[in-house]
Amino acid sequence: MTTKGKTVKLFFEEGNHHGIIQAEMINWTGYVIAAPRTALADLYKMNDIDKAGIYFLVSDEEKKVYVGETMNGINRLKDHDDKKDFWDKLILVQTKDFNLTKTHCSYLEYRCAQLIEKTFYNLENKKSLNDYTGILPRPDISDMEVFVENLSFILPATGVNILQPIITKQDKTKAVAEFEMNNRFVKAEAYIQDDLFIIKKGSIGKEKSSPSLYETIREKRNALIEKGIFEIREGKLFVIEDYPTTSSSTAGCFLTGTPISGPQNWKVKGTTITYKEWENQQLGDQ
Structure with a gap:
């Protein structure tokens, strides 16, 4: 029997729903760390969250989100903590391997910004982001699109819907009432x-x-x-x-x-x- 089911694994760092959450998905090297701003000091003490990836600074109350790319994981956030006040939640996205280059991260940053603009959230990036589609080889673009698809699926499991579009399209191939x-x-x-x-x-x-x-x-x-x-x-x-x-x-x-x-x-x-x-x-x- 063919199935499209997916498995998401959640780890609650402090043993409660309000603290740091790590989310992983079977057969995906990426993983997500979601944390309230109040837990930032604890995040800096954690090991293995200093890799290349992307991050989101989120305010659910004001429906605002900033997306950025990082080559040193959590360390990139030290500057934002001083200069940006609106956010109350951090989403850090990394991989278990070291295959993401700066261009990969910049591509993911650009694509996520595109998706955010189709949601209820307002993008807080002041500078327009560059499109790296013409720089990455086609196989890499395909891999990054799968990465974005998996990320879009896993984020709601952490209580974050910053990549979920407001609108949808009817799929005529599906049996719908x-x-x-x-x-x-x-x-x-x-x-x-x-x-x-x-x-x-x-x-x-x-x-x-x-x-x-x-x-x-x-x-x-x-x-x-x-x-x-x-x-x-x-x-x-x-x-x-x-x-x-x-x-x-x-x-x-x-x-x-x-x-x-x-x-x-x-x-x-x-x-x-x-x-x-x-x-x-x-x-x-x-």
């Missing part, structure tokens, strides 16, 4: 892909949100408008790009601007079957 919501204020379509409930481009929702809408949903809704994923015009909310959510209810709240039950309000496209009924059918098929 499609849904719709039609009422006085909403004319929208959605689909399920990779275990996410995705609002389709072209969907229309309500312009204003109600006072009863959850504050976290309201903030993210406003952020999506600022990012241009949602657009307000003609007294309505328009979805400009396919946008993934964690649940049908979250998607419904974005579109209606009010707290609603997604399972009760979304229906299988072209039918009267609710998402809840469809979900029960899927469970019954197991």
Whole structure:
């Protein structure tokens, strides 16, 4: 049987979820060290984190991130600790071997910066980064793209989503269920892909949100408008790009601007079957 499953190994240095975390993945030489800024002194005392790689300075509160390349691991951070105040979390990415050159690291820095610009985070780098695609040999570029793919997968396991794009694309080769919501204020379509409930481009929702809408949903809704994923015009909310959510209810709240039950309000496209009924059918098929 063919499987696309991946194994991530997490080591909690202090035995709690708030301290230093090391993350590794089977069959990948790279590894990630995630740590709060308060643990910086402890990091400097650790062995074997002075290799070539890249790093991120992250503020989840302000949705800011700085990406850099380093040839001496943690030692590069001493200058940043003095000159940059916004960050509260450090992500250090290195390899178990010594195969990363400065050009490899610069390429990874550039590619990660590209990905960050497609997320909810704002890139804090003041200088534009150089594209090293024309310098690295094609086999090296291929290896670095695999490195970025693995890094994008492993980071969320440490609680960091700085490389996760806001928008997605529907994969027509996958068997996905499609849904719709039609009422006085909403004319929208959605689909399920990779275990996410995705609002389709072209969907229309309500312009204003109600006072009863959850504050976290309201903030993210406003952020999506600022990012241009949602657009307000003609007294309505328009979805400009396919946008993934964690649940049908979250998607419904974005579109209606009010707290609603997604399972009760979304229906299988072209039918009267609710998402809840469809979900029960899927469970019954197991």
